[in-house]
Amino acid sequence: MGRVWSFRDLSERLAADQRIETLSTTDALTGVPNRRQLAERLSSAIADAQRRRGRLAVLLLDVDAFKQINDSLGQGIGDRVLVEVCQRIRRALRAGDVVGRVGGDQFAVLLHHAGTEAAEHAARRVLRATEAPYEIEGSQFTLTCSIGVALFPDAADTAHDLLRHAETAMQAAKAGGRAGFRFHRSGSHDDEVRKRVRLDHAMRQALVQNRFRLHYQPQIDLATGVVIGCEALIRWKDAHYGDISPGDFIPVAEASGFIVQIGDWVLSQAVAQAARWLAAGTRVPVSINVSALQFQQSGFVARVAQALADAQLPPALLELELTESILVRDAAEALERLQALAALGVRLAIDDFGTGYSSLAYLKRFPLDALKIDRRFVRGLPADESDVAIVRAIVQMAHALGLSVVAEGVELPAQRDFLAQIGCNTYQGFLYAPALEPEALLHRLTAA
Numbered sequence: 001m002g003r004v005w006s007f008r009d010l011s012e013r014l015a016a017d018q019r020i021e022t023l024s025t026t027d028a029l030t031g032v033p034n035r036r037q038l039a040e041r042l043s044s045a046i047a048d049a050q051r052r053r054g055r056l057a058v059l060l061l062d063v064d065a066f067k068q069i070n071d072s073l074g075q076g077i078g079d080r081v082l083v084e085v086c087q088r089i090r091r092a093l094r095a096g097d098v099v100g101r102v103g104g105d106q107f108a109v110l111l112h113h114a115g116t117e118a119a120e121h122a123a124r125r126v127l128r129a130t131e132a133p134y135e136i137e138g139s140q141f142t143l144t145c146s147i148g149v150a151l152f153p154d155a156a157d158t159a160h161d162l163l164r165h166a167e168t169a170m171q172a173a174k175a176g177g178r179a180g181f182r183f184h185r186s187g188s189h190d191d192e193v194r195k196r197v198r199l200d201h202a203m204r205q206a207l208v209q210n211r212f213r214l215h216y217q218p219q220i221d222l223a224t225g226v227v228i229g230c231e232a233l234i235r236w237k238d239a240h241y242g243d244i245s246p247g248d249f250i251p252v253a254e255a256s257g258f259i260v261q262i263g264d265w266v267l268s269q270a271v272a273q274a275a276r277w278l279a280a281g282t283r284v285p286v287s288i289n290v291s292a293l294q295f296q297q298s299g300f301v302a303r304v305a306q307a308l309a310d311a312q313l314p315p316a317l318l319e320l321e322l323t324e325s326i327l328v329r330d331a332a333e334a335l336e337r338l339q340a341l342a343a344l345g346v347r348l349a350i351d352d353f354g355t356g357y358s359s360l361a362y363l364k365r366f367p368l369d370a371l372k373i374d375r376r377f378v379r380g381l382p383a384d385e386s387d388v389a390i391v392r393a394i395v396q397m398a399h400a401l402g403l404s405v406v407a408e409g410v411e412l413p414a415q416r417d418f419l420a421q422i423g424c425n426t427y428q429g430f431l432y433a434p435a436l437e438p439e440a441l442l443h444r445l446t447a448a
């Protein structure tokens, strides 16, 4: 049966809704916003400050040793203490500032338009106000509070993070002897810098102490299944840090410039290894990764020539993998350098193709031999339509330009089979083998 709503029903309903809304956003004991409402008000204040390029501060206050008050004077008095603390905080602040109860004995304060100085004044006022003697139901006592302060935009730019940082600062105030306040110190950036500096230092030690190794990942001809080359990948086992991935330390070396020395070491090690394999009767071309900074060194071409001469390696057994960014950055100079390298007789490949900006037509200007398709495009093969379209297009156009194509990161037979079917030339990936120690690679080659 249908329900007929009267005005009375409606107004009761609205009142009930209002009550529910109030209960879910207000702290029942003190009547101030609860954590949820405070976080909402903080979020909108942040959005507003962002628009105005303004500032704000969050204070997180915790009553010191509140449990003792509860235990010795009883929970009833404990509750009244919290109500009084809350009133004192409100009176110590400006009209527009917001106080909320965010935990048992924790209050948070949102100070609009406040920077360091204003936040410090407010924290001092709140501490003074809450430290004045209390008299509740005949009991007289004093208490202290600890406050943590976090500023927007200095410490964080979300309500959640500001509250979190204010809490950490409050805990620091407690650890520092209570009854005081602390600002959040944004250590994360400094920590990051320190970490990078330590890693850079450790890398320099590692090179001197000969802790780097090269492993070699086989590259397989898709038409014949024969290993026709390998990619040298650097490995670092540090005495203190353990195994460190090149994905972690190469970017640090690139940022500090140390990549030039590492790259030089890789070059001489890789050509020496290929020369040893050749001397042992196995002809395996080696590819090495060349960073942009290394490539841009004025002596780079001469260095490559020297390394080949030192190892007496035929240049055709060395391939340099360059990133697309090398071609895009200073095209005229890059072209000259690539021509000099091609004249030496080394092979040139573009690594991680598809992730940069160069178009295939643009590649025509450079004396390249191969393109390596980034493993991100290989991952979705053969099911992902867009990966299929991209890989197909790269293979077709590369072939039109006379370049051979190497697919990276092949992990599944279905990926390999699809690549073979569309005429891709070579693949590498865990499906055949990860990067192997030189002896293990030779073993795979001779056992095959």
Ligand SMILES: Nc1nc2c(ncn2[C@@H]2O[C@@H]3COP(=O)(O)O[C@H]4[C@@H](O)[C@H](n5cnc6c(=O)[nH]c(N)nc65)O[C@@H]4COP(=O)(O)O[C@H]3[C@H]2O)c(=O)[nH]1
Residues within 6 Å of the ligand: 217, 232, 233, 234, 245, 246, 247, 250, 263, 266, 289, 290, 291, 351, 352, 375, 408, 409, 410, 411, 428, 429, 430, 431, 434, 435
């Ligand atoms: N998921 C998956 N990954 C596969 C598969 N097959 C190979 N890989 C990994 O893919 C990376 C391929 O090297 P990259 O794209 O040149 O990416 C390299 C390269 O940019 C850089 N790097 C490594 N060695 C050197 C080096 O000697 N010199 C320079 N400049 N960079 C290097 O570090 C990056 C990471 O190297 P690694 O950690 O050795 O990671 C290697 C390799 O171990 C596979 O089937 N699936």
